[in-house]
Amino acid sequence: MVKVLVTGAAGQVGRELIKLAPAGLEVVGYNSSELDITNAQQVQQMVVEQAPAFIINAAAYTAVDKAEGDAICAYAVNEAGVQNLAQAALILNIPVFHISTDYVFDGTSTAPYKETDPVSPTGVYGASKLAGEQALANSGVKHIILRTSWVFGAEGNNFVKTMLRLGKERDTLGVVADQYGCPTSAASIAKVLWQLAQKYTAEGELLWGIYHFSNSPATTWHGFACEIFKQAVEIGVLDRAPVVNAIKTSDYPTPAKRPAWSVMDGSALENLLGSNVASWQQELSAVLERL
Template identity: 55%
Template sequence: MRILVCGAGGQVGHELVDRAAAFGLDVLGPTRAQLDVSKPEQIAALMRQRPELIINAAAYTHVDNAETHAEQAYAVNLDGARNLAEAAAHAGIPLLHISTDYVFSGDASAPYRETDGTGPTGVYGASKLAGEEAIRACLESHLILRTSWVYGVHGHNFVKTMLRLGRQRDALGVVSDQFGCPTQAGRIASVLLTLASRYARDGRLDWGLYHYSGSPSCSWYDFAVEIFRQGEAMGLLARQPQVSPILTAQYPTPARRPAWSVLDCSRFETTFGLPPQPWQDDLSEVLAALGGQVSPQITPGQLSRA
């Protein structure tokens, strides 16, 4: 089956393109320079190659810049999502779409379920939520996958930032009062490709809205400490810097981050038999790849329940 991967140059998109063949899928993988999802005519040109399923990994993800570039954020996250859903509806094919924990306010104390009320605190989350709503309005055969704290080998992310700072500084402070679930980009890609290959086999999926992330939850501080611990053990750092926990108020940003970004993934696991995986193990694979030791490749057999 041929799939169209939008946003192929991003963290998850890159992994989708790299891993598709292992799942028996033929992939069209245009980058942002080759496909601007906010332009329907560019989507229409690619649809002439007759993909049988679309995976949308294209997004405006710069949370802080979105506050002052709302038009750009909505062009990609809302208009782009709508354009792809309309193109899928016209072609009679499904759309798998990646969304975010930022659709929630972050004021909860229990993991967010798909049925919980949303309340984004910034432009990024609001634009992604609007994209979800646009997809639901015009395409029945869709699957929206909300995830959180994405990191990986490609692109800019927290893990690579921490490694850079760990090499430059002897000490640093990391926010300890924001909680979420780090999720490896390659893991997200492999999960989506598993669903795509099941659709190719069965001609159907249980469509709808789902949550999927790494496990368990932690703070940014906890995440950083583990990055440095593993980084030193693998020789990516000469020594671990001293890490101090700080409060969000001590590290102001243009956009307010949710204090609680923990997602309940039980619906996804029950429906598809794909449980969340320990983020510490997935982190090890990414660090090994960044160190040139091994390329992380999560195969179809590694995704099902033991």
């Protein structure tokens, strides 16, 4: 049976990868205490011992604001950690499937970002993720870099969970309405990674490189929040929806600057897989059912 090693198995995407693993693949998943990707020796030992057919890296330092004052740790995981996995993969000559972010872009565009568009992160998190992409690309290992955005799911901390909590506590809240992006469920990211992995397993090759993937269509955090409350009331997760006021980014200062435009063009991946992406509204409904 084809064996797959998944890192960061307790994260939002990691958990979905384990849950949605296709039949016929043997998946070994490790959380951060079982396999710390910043530890080169441990990574090498584990990869060589397990001898998987490929690695899926769902581990990352994802605390965007905290990263501004914690660059050493952010780079240790998001750059050096990825490099460690790439070095271990080289020993066995196996591919690495890696996840990256819309935060590699500065958000000044007004058209959906293509894989070939110039990158220019505005904060430590985005810069550390970009450094990870480059480490993987320069390692010589076969790789997929799946850039995604605005991840939500039933597990872990995310915008949906925060909105549901605030919706219970408050009658009114302000949500940023001048940042545009595509919410993406952790489950849909896991599914697309497994689709890619199965294509590789079946065909023995893949068109390696960077791909953009998110659910559709584009919205704002305000639009996303309104839909969360609408659906939550419909299915009885909340008794009533709070009033959601549209605010500006400047009204809600954060340590890390967020891109105003995070929309990515996913057509290259759709063409590769011959499938259309799900809407985030549908994915949200599935997540709310699970909560």
